[in-house]
Amino acid sequence: MRVAIAGGITGGHLFPALAVAQALQARGHAVLYLGARHGIEGRVALPVPYALLEMSGLRSTRRTPWSVALTLWRARREARQQLQAFGAEVMFTTGGYASVPIAMGFLRLSQRLVLLEPDALPGKANRWLARRAMRICVNFEEAAQAFGGTQTVRTGLPVRPEVYLPEVAPADARDHFGLKRDKFCVLVVGGSQGAQALNEAVLNTVQYLPSGDLQWLHLTGEAHYQLVRSTADRLGLNGNYHPRAFLAGREMGLAYRAADVVIGRGGAGSLTEFALNGLPMILIPYPHAAGGHQRYNCTALARRGAAEVIEQAALSPQRLAEMLLALRDCPQRRAQMRAAGQAWAIPNAAERIAQLLEEVGQCIHPQASV
Incomplete structure (x- = not known):
């Protein structure tokens, strides 16, 4: 054929x-x-x-x-x-x-x-x-x-096979990025649209939280990396904060294995990868996406119990920090979100x-x- x-x-x-x-x-x-x-x-x-x-x-x-x-x-x-x-x-x-x-x-x-x-x-x-x-x-x-x-x-x-690596131990994935094995890890995936607003919100949240509460692997987008990196250096956000411009192929799969929770936008491809990897999601739909489709995607996963959604207009360091700490402190809730996402995704x-x-x-x- x-x-x-x-x-x-x-x-x-x-x-x-x-x-x-x-x-x-x-x-x-x-x-x-x-x-x-x-x-x-x-x-x-x-x-x-x-x-x-x-x-x-x-x-x-x-x-x-x-x-x-x-x-x-x-x-x-x-x-x-x-x-x-x-x-x-x-x-x-x-x-x-x-x-x-x-x-x-x-x-x-x-x-x-x-x-x-x-x-x-x-x-x-x-x-x-x-x-x-x-x-x-x-x-x-x-x-x-x-x-x-x-x-x-x-x-x-369908997703890229290299982003789904269930055979890799989370500890080994964290070693790859220089992350601490025993500290709750937040992965931030900004996507190609609206990354600047998400980057600013994340930097403000990292600064708002006590330095030892969480560790971060932040994918800023190539266009925004230098600004985020210089801002993080100026604010002294080091040790538990790890910005990267982007990750390709297998490294993206390792990032998913290293994370306990993901913050992201609402593109269908990213959401499917998050769900397939069993990641609890905090989603901030890009408000200017064509037809509002990201909001529909995020809402659909929230209805299934796989995600929590914050509209960009309501986003604040306090709100994001509260949601992250609540998930960190409730393994049962994370397990429920993980199961809901994996039940929806089709490998x-x-x-x-x-x-x-x-x-x-x-x-x-x-x-x-x-």
Whole structure:
């Protein structure tokens, strides 16, 4: 079977696409990933065959409708040419605006389109493409309800295999980062959006708390690292405070193993990684995320008992410190949150989707379910 895969611009769309691509390759299928030249896929080494299309400016508010339409038409035409040359039989997309012209190009050739919706609230691209899809894979049950339940299958969201390392002892993971083995560890993951506000809140909380109460592994984002580092040095936040710009691959998995609790935003990919690793979550949804989807994601996990949520407008050092110390002092609550997150996460999501794509490719219609 020959499967074309689309979805990129951000890691939240790219990494699930690559995980499914590699699962398909392991089953002996040919894959072709299609993305955008200006997305993250244009800046990282891709482990599968790929073609990158010109799509810059598709979401720009500074361009005229005619110029946006021309870019869309060109991207769709180029996608169709790539898909024809590859001989694509099935198309799988992970959402985002970059998937639209590629899916449109494919639908001129075949109707075997399968979507993946990572978020609790479906995005515009997937809502538009849903009427043409044979199946819609969802991460949150709430998304299935938004699609009306038809053609939906709850597969979960594929994550990078290197970020799930249950075989690594937490003590060994802490040694890797120079953390104390016996001190409660807070991991902070700012994400690519709104990291500055989260960084400031964390620095204020570290300063507010007595220095020996907690230890911190703080992923600041590359753009903010120097400012955070210099601020921490100026405030004398050393010993129990460990800022890092970012972590890649296996190091991210080690960070999850080292942590007792995680503070993060509400992107679907990060939340799925947190839950899979059994981390109790304190979530601060990015208030300017498209359609408010991060708030929906965070609320969905809070309803399941896996997370506590603070709106950014209500965030203060006192509030964050109180929540952290309460979790530190209540192992039973942490265990409940850990179990709730792991009960929701699906570890073999990539394999589930690969099997679904095989069934679609063989014209075997799997039963829709959530």
